[in-house]
Amino acid sequence: MEKLDAAFWDERWKNKETGWDLNAVSPPLQAYFETIKEKDKSILIPGCGSAYEAEYLLQNGFENVTVIDISAALVQQLLNRLSDYAGKRLTVICGDFFKHTGKYDYIIEQTFFCALEKNKREAYVTKMQSLLKEDGRLAGLLFDKEFEKGPPFGGSKNEYLDLFSTELEILKMEVCLTSAKPRLGTELFFEATNKTL
Protein backbone atom coordinates (compact mmCIF):
# COMPACT_ATOMS: atom_id res chain seq x y z
CA MET A 1 0.00 0.00 0.00
CA GLU A 2 1.04 3.57 -0.68
CA LYS A 3 2.70 5.36 2.22
CA LEU A 4 0.28 7.85 3.76
CA ASP A 5 2.89 10.55 4.28
CA ALA A 6 3.04 14.30 3.66
CA ALA A 7 3.62 13.76 -0.08
CA PHE A 8 0.51 11.54 -0.35
CA TRP A 9 -1.71 14.12 1.37
CA ASP A 10 -0.16 17.01 -0.56
CA GLU A 11 -1.10 15.26 -3.82
CA ARG A 12 -4.66 14.77 -2.60
CA TRP A 13 -4.99 18.46 -1.76
CA LYS A 14 -3.27 19.68 -4.93
CA ASN A 15 -5.47 17.44 -7.13
CA LYS A 16 -8.59 18.35 -5.15
CA GLU A 17 -9.21 14.65 -4.36
CA THR A 18 -10.91 15.60 -1.14
CA GLY A 19 -14.10 13.55 -1.09
CA TRP A 20 -14.18 13.79 2.72
CA ASP A 21 -14.58 17.56 2.69
CA LEU A 22 -18.03 18.58 3.99
CA ASN A 23 -17.63 22.17 2.81
CA ALA A 24 -19.22 23.29 6.09
CA VAL A 25 -18.90 22.79 9.82
CA SER A 26 -19.94 19.27 10.77
CA PRO A 27 -23.38 19.42 12.50
CA PRO A 28 -22.55 17.15 15.48
CA LEU A 29 -19.33 19.06 16.11
CA GLN A 30 -21.16 22.38 15.90
CA ALA A 31 -23.61 21.10 18.53
CA TYR A 32 -20.71 19.97 20.72
CA PHE A 33 -18.99 23.35 20.44
CA GLU A 34 -22.19 25.01 21.63
CA THR A 35 -21.82 23.15 24.94
CA ILE A 36 -18.42 24.75 25.58
CA LYS A 37 -19.16 27.94 27.46
CA GLU A 38 -15.64 29.19 28.22
CA LYS A 39 -14.30 30.75 25.05
CA ASP A 40 -10.71 30.78 26.30
CA LYS A 41 -10.40 26.98 26.38
CA SER A 42 -7.55 25.65 24.25
CA ILE A 43 -8.81 23.56 21.34
CA LEU A 44 -6.70 21.43 19.00
CA ILE A 45 -7.94 20.08 15.66
CA PRO A 46 -5.42 17.58 14.25
CA GLY A 47 -5.53 16.60 10.56
CA CYS A 48 -7.76 19.64 10.26
CA GLY A 49 -8.20 19.68 6.49
CA SER A 50 -10.28 22.68 5.42
CA ALA A 51 -10.82 23.52 9.10
CA TYR A 52 -14.47 24.61 8.86
CA GLU A 53 -14.76 23.61 12.51
CA ALA A 54 -11.94 25.97 13.50
CA GLU A 55 -13.53 28.72 11.42
CA TYR A 56 -16.84 28.17 13.20
CA LEU A 57 -15.15 28.35 16.59
CA LEU A 58 -13.37 31.57 15.67
CA GLN A 59 -16.53 33.15 14.27
CA ASN A 60 -18.14 32.30 17.58
CA GLY A 61 -15.57 34.01 19.74
CA PHE A 62 -13.24 31.18 20.73
CA GLU A 63 -9.85 32.59 21.60
CA ASN A 64 -7.38 29.73 21.53
CA VAL A 65 -7.73 27.41 18.54
CA THR A 66 -4.86 25.37 17.07
CA VAL A 67 -5.01 23.40 13.84
CA ILE A 68 -2.34 21.06 12.54
CA ASP A 69 -2.09 19.32 9.20
CA ILE A 70 0.77 17.49 7.48
CA SER A 71 0.03 18.89 3.99
CA ALA A 72 1.93 22.09 3.24
CA ALA A 73 -0.30 22.75 0.21
CA LEU A 74 -3.40 22.67 2.41
CA VAL A 75 -1.81 24.73 5.17
CA GLN A 76 -0.96 27.47 2.69
CA GLN A 77 -4.63 27.56 1.61
CA LEU A 78 -5.69 27.81 5.24
CA LEU A 79 -3.28 30.64 5.99
CA ASN A 80 -4.80 32.58 3.07
CA ARG A 81 -8.42 31.80 3.88
CA LEU A 82 -8.15 32.32 7.63
CA SER A 83 -5.69 35.23 7.54
CA ASP A 84 -7.96 37.36 9.77
CA TYR A 85 -7.41 34.92 12.62
CA ALA A 86 -4.04 33.25 11.98
CA GLY A 87 -1.34 34.29 14.41
CA LYS A 88 -3.99 35.79 16.70
CA ARG A 89 -6.73 33.53 18.04
CA LEU A 90 -5.74 30.78 15.62
CA THR A 91 -2.44 28.91 15.46
CA VAL A 92 -1.88 27.10 12.17
CA ILE A 93 0.81 24.41 12.21
CA CYS A 94 2.12 22.47 9.26
CA GLY A 95 3.47 19.24 10.68
CA ASP A 96 2.99 15.69 11.85
CA PHE A 97 0.46 15.23 14.64
CA PHE A 98 2.63 12.48 16.13
CA LYS A 99 5.46 14.97 16.67
CA HIS A 100 3.27 17.73 18.08
CA THR A 101 3.59 18.68 21.75
CA GLY A 102 1.35 20.78 23.95
CA LYS A 103 -1.60 20.52 26.35
CA TYR A 104 -5.19 21.15 25.36
CA ASP A 105 -8.58 21.41 27.02
CA TYR A 106 -10.27 19.94 23.95
CA ILE A 107 -9.07 17.90 20.99
CA ILE A 108 -11.51 17.40 18.14
CA GLU A 109 -11.60 14.32 15.92
CA GLN A 110 -13.17 14.11 12.48
CA THR A 111 -11.91 11.87 9.67
CA PHE A 112 -8.34 12.12 10.94
CA PHE A 113 -8.24 8.84 12.86
CA CYS A 114 -9.67 7.01 9.82
CA ALA A 115 -7.07 8.62 7.54
CA LEU A 116 -4.23 6.91 9.42
CA GLU A 117 -2.98 3.39 8.77
CA LYS A 118 -4.54 0.98 11.26
CA ASN A 119 -1.13 0.19 12.74
CA LYS A 120 -0.97 3.78 14.01
CA ARG A 121 -4.10 3.54 16.13
CA GLU A 122 -2.40 2.71 19.42
CA ALA A 123 0.11 5.51 18.91
CA TYR A 124 -2.81 7.86 18.15
CA VAL A 125 -4.46 7.10 21.48
CA THR A 126 -1.16 7.45 23.38
CA LYS A 127 -0.50 10.78 21.68
CA MET A 128 -3.98 12.04 22.43
CA GLN A 129 -3.54 11.11 26.08
CA SER A 130 -0.29 13.09 26.24
CA LEU A 131 -1.85 16.14 24.55
CA LEU A 132 -4.86 16.36 26.86
CA LYS A 133 -4.81 18.48 29.98
CA GLU A 134 -5.76 16.67 33.18
CA ASP A 135 -9.45 17.31 32.68
CA GLY A 136 -9.20 17.64 28.89
CA ARG A 137 -11.64 16.11 26.46
CA LEU A 138 -11.09 14.27 23.19
CA ALA A 139 -14.35 14.37 21.25
CA GLY A 140 -15.65 13.78 17.78
CA LEU A 141 -16.67 11.25 15.21
CA LEU A 142 -15.54 7.78 14.22
CA PHE A 143 -16.82 5.65 11.36
CA ASP A 144 -19.01 2.74 12.44
CA LYS A 145 -18.38 0.76 9.26
CA GLU A 146 -15.59 -0.86 7.32
CA PHE A 147 -14.38 0.32 3.92
CA GLU A 148 -13.13 -1.89 1.12
CA LYS A 149 -9.90 0.00 0.69
CA GLY A 150 -8.59 2.86 2.80
CA PRO A 151 -8.13 5.58 3.53
CA PRO A 152 -10.60 5.92 5.10
CA PHE A 153 -10.10 2.93 7.38
CA GLY A 154 -13.16 2.01 9.39
CA GLY A 155 -13.99 0.11 12.53
CA SER A 156 -16.68 -0.67 15.08
CA LYS A 157 -17.84 0.52 18.47
CA ASN A 158 -16.40 -2.48 20.33
CA GLU A 159 -13.07 -2.11 18.61
CA TYR A 160 -12.90 1.58 19.55
CA LEU A 161 -14.00 0.91 23.14
CA ASP A 162 -11.15 -1.58 23.57
CA LEU A 163 -8.62 0.69 21.89
CA PHE A 164 -9.44 4.01 23.54
CA SER A 165 -9.98 2.57 27.03
CA THR A 166 -6.33 1.51 27.21
CA GLU A 167 -5.32 5.14 27.88
CA LEU A 168 -8.49 7.19 28.22
CA GLU A 169 -11.74 7.09 30.12
CA ILE A 170 -14.58 6.91 27.62
CA LEU A 171 -17.48 9.14 28.61
CA LYS A 172 -19.60 8.57 25.54
CA MET A 173 -19.54 6.36 22.42
CA GLU A 174 -22.91 6.30 20.69
CA VAL A 175 -24.56 6.26 17.28
CA CYS A 176 -24.57 9.80 15.95
CA LEU A 177 -28.05 10.92 14.91
CA THR A 178 -27.05 14.33 13.57
CA SER A 179 -24.28 13.43 11.13
CA ALA A 180 -23.91 15.33 7.87
CA LYS A 181 -26.28 13.71 5.33
CA PRO A 182 -23.81 11.50 3.41
CA ARG A 183 -22.56 10.01 6.69
CA LEU A 184 -25.88 9.55 8.47
CA GLY A 185 -26.06 6.14 10.16
CA THR A 186 -22.36 5.45 9.69
CA GLU A 187 -20.83 7.46 12.53
CA LEU A 188 -20.34 7.24 16.28
CA PHE A 189 -19.98 10.32 18.45
CA PHE A 190 -17.52 9.85 21.28
CA GLU A 191 -16.05 11.80 24.15
CA ALA A 192 -13.12 10.67 26.29
CA THR A 193 -10.99 12.15 29.02
CA ASN A 194 -7.63 11.54 30.62
CA LYS A 195 -7.58 8.38 32.65
CA THR A 196 -5.10 9.83 35.11
CA LEU A 197 -7.83 12.02 36.66
Ligand SMILES: C[S@@+](CC[C@H](N)C(=O)[O-])C[C@H]1O[C@@H](n2cnc3c(N)ncnc32)[C@H](O)[C@@H]1O
Ligand atom coordinates in the same frame (compact mmCIF):
# COMPACT_ATOMS: atom_id res chain seq x y z
C1 LIG B 1 -9.43 12.73 5.44
S1 LIG B 1 -8.70 14.27 5.71
C2 LIG B 1 -9.79 14.99 6.92
C3 LIG B 1 -9.71 16.48 7.05
C4 LIG B 1 -10.66 17.10 8.09
N1 LIG B 1 -10.44 16.56 9.40
C5 LIG B 1 -12.10 16.96 7.69
O1 LIG B 1 -12.86 16.35 8.43
O2 LIG B 1 -12.47 17.49 6.64
C6 LIG B 1 -7.28 13.86 6.69
C7 LIG B 1 -6.34 15.02 6.91
O3 LIG B 1 -5.33 14.62 7.82
C8 LIG B 1 -4.08 15.14 7.36
N2 LIG B 1 -3.04 14.25 7.92
C9 LIG B 1 -2.79 12.97 7.59
N3 LIG B 1 -1.80 12.46 8.36
C10 LIG B 1 -1.44 13.46 9.22
C11 LIG B 1 -0.51 13.55 10.28
N4 LIG B 1 0.28 12.51 10.62
N5 LIG B 1 -0.41 14.71 10.97
C12 LIG B 1 -1.20 15.77 10.64
N6 LIG B 1 -2.11 15.74 9.65
C13 LIG B 1 -2.24 14.60 8.94
C14 LIG B 1 -4.21 15.14 5.85
O4 LIG B 1 -3.34 16.04 5.21
C15 LIG B 1 -5.67 15.51 5.65
O5 LIG B 1 -5.83 16.91 5.52
